[in-house]
Every structure is written in C-alpha cells, then in structure tokens.
Amino acid sequence: MAKAKAASPDATTLHVDKADIVRALTAVGRVIENRNTYPILANVHLSTKDGQLTVRGTDLDIEITTSIPCDGDAEPFTAPAKTLLDIVRKFADGQVALEREGETLHVKSGRSRFKLPTLQVDSFPTLKGGKLSEPFAINLAALFKDTSFATNQSDNRTFMHGVQLESFQGKARATASDGHRLARITGEAVPDFEAVNFPLKTIGVIPDGDVTLAVSRDKVQIEFGSTTILSKLIDTPYPELERLIPKNNERAVQFDRPSMSAAVDRVSTIASERGGKSVKFTAGGGRVELAVTNPDHGEATDEVVTTYEGGDVSIGFNCSYVSDILRAAGGAGVTFHLADGLSPALVTCDDPNKTFVLMPQRI
Template sequence: MKFSMERAALLRAVAQAQSVVERRNTIPILANVLIEAGGESVSFRATDLDIEVLDRAVAQVEKAGGTTVSAVTLHEIVRKLPDGALVTLAADPGSGRLSVSAGRSHFSLATLPKEDFPVMATSEYDCNFSAKAEVLRRLFDKSKFAISTEETRYYLNGVYMHMADGEDGKVLRCVATDGHRLARIDAPLPQGADEMPGVIVPRKTVGEMRKLLDQDDMDIAVSVSETKVRFATPEITLTSKVIDGTFPDYTRVIPQGNTRKLEVDASEFAKAVDRVATVSSERSRAVKLQLDEDRLILSVNAPDSGAAEEELAVAYADERLEIGFNAKYLLEIASQVDRENAVFLFNSSGDPTLMREGGDTSAVYVVMPMRV
C-alpha cells in the first residue's frame, strides 16, 4: 500500500479516528486505525466495539492495500507536520512497518495485520431518513447537558431520540435527564421518520456525531434500528450501538400546572447567577431566588466562605416566592437560551420549575429545586 495526501485532509480523517479509539484497552488492535487504499480514495476506520467511524478521503494512490497502525501516534505525527505538506504513507508487508514521509521528516511505525481488525456487523435498519445538520445539532446540543453520568442508571447515560406527539403534530424529539434536570427538544419530523423506533444514543456517540454537524445546510443520512444508529455524510459514516434499556416516562416529570411566570433577560440572568455563585460552597452551590413584583433577588449564603446578593429587574406579577436551585443547573439551562428572554414557570418552592425560551415551546427544560 502506498498513497499521498495533503496534510489537512489526512489530519481531519485521523483526528476523527483517534477520538473514537479507547485509550485504555486490553486489545491492542482496538488502539489502531484500519487504513485501506484503492482507486482514488483511502478509508480510515476506527472502533471501540460500541462505536465505529469510517472516513473516506481522496488521495493519490500508487499501490492499493491496507494495514492498521496506532491511531493516536499517527494523529500526533500528522498534527505536528507543517501546514500544506504532502504526506506519503507506505506499508511494507515484509517488515510489518508503515512509513510516513513529509518533506524531510520520516517516520516508521509498527503495524498489526488488517485481518485482525474487528469490523462492526452491518444490520438492517428499520428506518432511514435525512435531516439537516443544523436541525440535528440543535436537538443534541440543547439536550446533552442533562445526560446523567451515574453508571448505575445506565439508561440515562444518553439522549433519547424518538418520534413524539407535539402541539402541532408529530415531531422528532430528543430528551435527556439525570433526575435533577431535564431537557426536551423538538424539531419537525423528517420525511420517512414516522416508523422510527425510540433509541437512547450514548453520550460518547453524541460527542462524536457532533463533529459531523459543522455545515448547517448539509444533509445527514440517519438510519435507526432497535440496536444501532447510524449518521452519515458523503465522507464520514458513524455507526453506534444504542443503550439497551428503557428510558423512563419523562412526561410525568414535566409540570403542567405551573402558573407563576417570571420573564428575565437570559444572558443577564446567567451572568448574575455566575457572579453570586462565586462565594457558594462547592458541594451544593445553592442559589436562592426571591421573587417579588418585577424584582428578582439572587442570593448565596455560605457560612464558611461568605455571602452575595444581586438584584435584577424582571417581569413578574405573581405573589412573593422564595426558591433555591443548584447554581450549576441554573447556569447550564440559562446558557441554552438562544433568544433574548427566558421564561420560568413556578408552582411552589418545593415543586419542579419549568423553563422555556420566550414563547417557543419546542425547547422545554425542567429543574428540581433545592432547600436553602
């Protein structure tokens, strides 16, 4: 095998591969990227047995063939080569080495046989549809912060993507929760997605898939089955197992009767929460909200480190309310708001609070209060 590629294209392909491979694995081949050259293109494949990424790139192929080499080492080499360099990779089956050359730089890397590389079995997908990159990006970006990190509740360690009934008909919905906060984001249902089984997309897959969604108007081909999900662009295909578990009935957590309405400038609110939380104890990071007519006082009282208070002008016309929240949760939710105003709907100091962006109901957030 021998081919040459421009450094930038090679770096992009290898970067995607090295982020998928598992750093701490007991199977050496899983640390490698499978490189296969033929025709006028080269493919780079990497897997951790749960996720597989396949990246295709145009190259000047002198000799077809394939090998596997350490993904992290190859990435580091290519990253440190000068911009615009033409990189030549050549595998010598006799020596079991891969040579990497660019200008006056030459490297020789150990390889493992490509026959040992595990390729994820292809499966029949129940549902295939296409969605714009910006639509998928919004669905996952606005929900992923609420993914649980508790391994015991493994079915919460991802984003639940499914078809649901929205206010104006069927929608494509992503939901994530960790029991303390919840994010529910809707988008118009793409054509062909009405038969989609609900799947829990793992946290790592969400992170890897996010790298495919840079160009807004690009179409992403999405394929879903009971056990796998696949996202594909013309160059990159990302296939992942889904979490084998049942996502809880999140609709029971979303409050319906919250009538006390607070409207506040989202960025001003986030900055104020961040400022007063500076003195809060790291363990609880509790912030108290005191609501009175058109006035919000944010306060923190941490006996061991100090106290802080800040007042904001807001739109609020209901009876006086005091309620406490974890500052980190408030900040994460407030930072999701793209519009100017955030609308909070309260019931009492002990009940879940609902937040949305202005009058838009396609993005809904729930946060549990804390005792302060």
C-alpha cells in the same frame, strides 16, 4: 554512490496528500483510546478501492470510517493510529507514500523515512451487522447541543448517560435528564422511528449541520460527506419522561435572561458545595430576589426585574443548574413557571421548541 535497495516483491505503495491523510486520521482518531486492553484497537484499518483510501477506527462502541483520494492499490492493513498521525502531521505539505512490506509499514515524504509495525488485519473488529431504518436527513448537533448538559455520567442508572432521540408527532425530539433537571428540544420533521438513547461520546463526534441518520434498536448510522459513524446505543431506555414535566404551574415569573444569568453568577461566588450550591429565589412585586447564605463565607443578595406581580413565592435551586439552563435557553427572555416552593419549575424561553425542568432544593 550506494545502490538503492530494491523493493520487496510483496511491497505495495500508496500515495496520498498530506492534508487528506491528516484530516482522515484526525477524524477517525476521535474514537481511539490512548490506552487499550486490546492492542489492535490502537490501530486504524486501511484499505483501498477505486482510487480511494478508506480509514477506519473503533473503540468497540463507536466506529468511524472515512475515505480520501489515493494513487495505488493495496491489500487491507493496519497501522498505529496516533503514531501515524503524529508523523504525517509533521511532514511538509505534499505527497505522503505509504508502503507496506510484510508486517512493516514504510511512511515517506521528502527525505523523511519511518518504519512502523503493523498488526494482523484479520483481528480488526467491526460493528457492522443488523438492519437499519431507511436513512433520513436531520440536524443532530442542534438537537443535542442544548440537551446533553442534562445527562449524568456518574449515576449508575445508565439511561441517564445519554440523550433520548425520538419521533414525536412527526418531529424529532431530544430529551435528557439527570433527575435534577430536564432539557428537551424539538426539531424538524422526520419519519417515525422508535426512541433511541444516544451515548454522550457518540454525541461528541457528530458534526454541525445536517447529517443522514439511520437507526435500529441497538445501533445508529450517521453519514456526512465521505465519513460514516456507526455507534452502539445505550440499551437502557429512559422511563416515562412526561411524568417529570409539570402541567399546572400558574405563576409565570418572566425576566431578562442575560440579567438573570449575571445575577446568578454573582451570588454563586459564595455558594458552597456543602450547601448544595443553593440560591433562594423570591418572586413578587415586580422583582426576583436572589439570596445565598454560606456559614463560612457570608451572605449575598441580588435582584432582577420581572413582570410577575402575583403573591410572593420562594423556591431554592442549585446555582449551577440554573446557569446551565439559562445558557441553553439562549435568547433574551426566560420564564419560570412555578406552582409553589416545593414543586418543580417549568422553564420556557423565546424559542418555543425548547423546554426545561428544574427541580427545587430545600433551603
């Protein structure tokens, strides 16, 4: 029988549980791009301290760090993130050995053996730096869930790429607008802080439930469990958003939200992009009539019961924007507060913490 090869004098071995390392690499991998200008950004940074293996990844805008239990100690090193995750995910449940030997990382479990190249750990970037506010608890996911749809990633006005978070009258408030619609959610009590603009990618990695948030003018830090997200902010703030919210819309057209959602979905079947996916709403006499005309595919009408008994008012909206707002509103009842056929509509719902604005379209 061949004699086993002795480990190199500079080799160090760590042992981690497969489920733990898969969970850590998955969490950190959410910010690692498949294609990178800088090869080091395809790697994760690994380091040990006090029986914990800390895994860190970044795309230079967001950095995610998480820790898991480990046996052993090692100098910091890097490893290709996607390849390492693909390997350990396919191992059987149990212990995984990570043995660093020079510029090679040996990954072992059971009878499986892999050798991966590493890159210089000194070249791995970090986003740390700058002073953050005192941390406080907040449910960010709840604030962003029904506002982020109103961002506009294609517009060259970069402030529209994110959701503004601010402290308003002692409560957290999130607002987003793409110029065609606005969504605003008010949350729980928080300390005072200056308004910040969260990028959509950062919003996408925030977990459900309470997290601990600290902010500065250009960064935010989000902590939950053993994981920390450090992210740059959009450096262009929203302009004065209050100007976009109508104040004197006296015609209150109230209806059942699920019924309206279904009606909009039906008539939008023939709405065309060429026509701006327009649907004409005519309210009056206890009903709202929806009408879509498409020169290529015909016409469609539908009706929804309303409590509005005032004079008839007609206004055009984009079908998709109406559907998005109705979905975010949730609950049973929704009210469109109208001024006339050419002014923005204020949209309220059963939840008093939610407010939406919908810009009209010419029909």
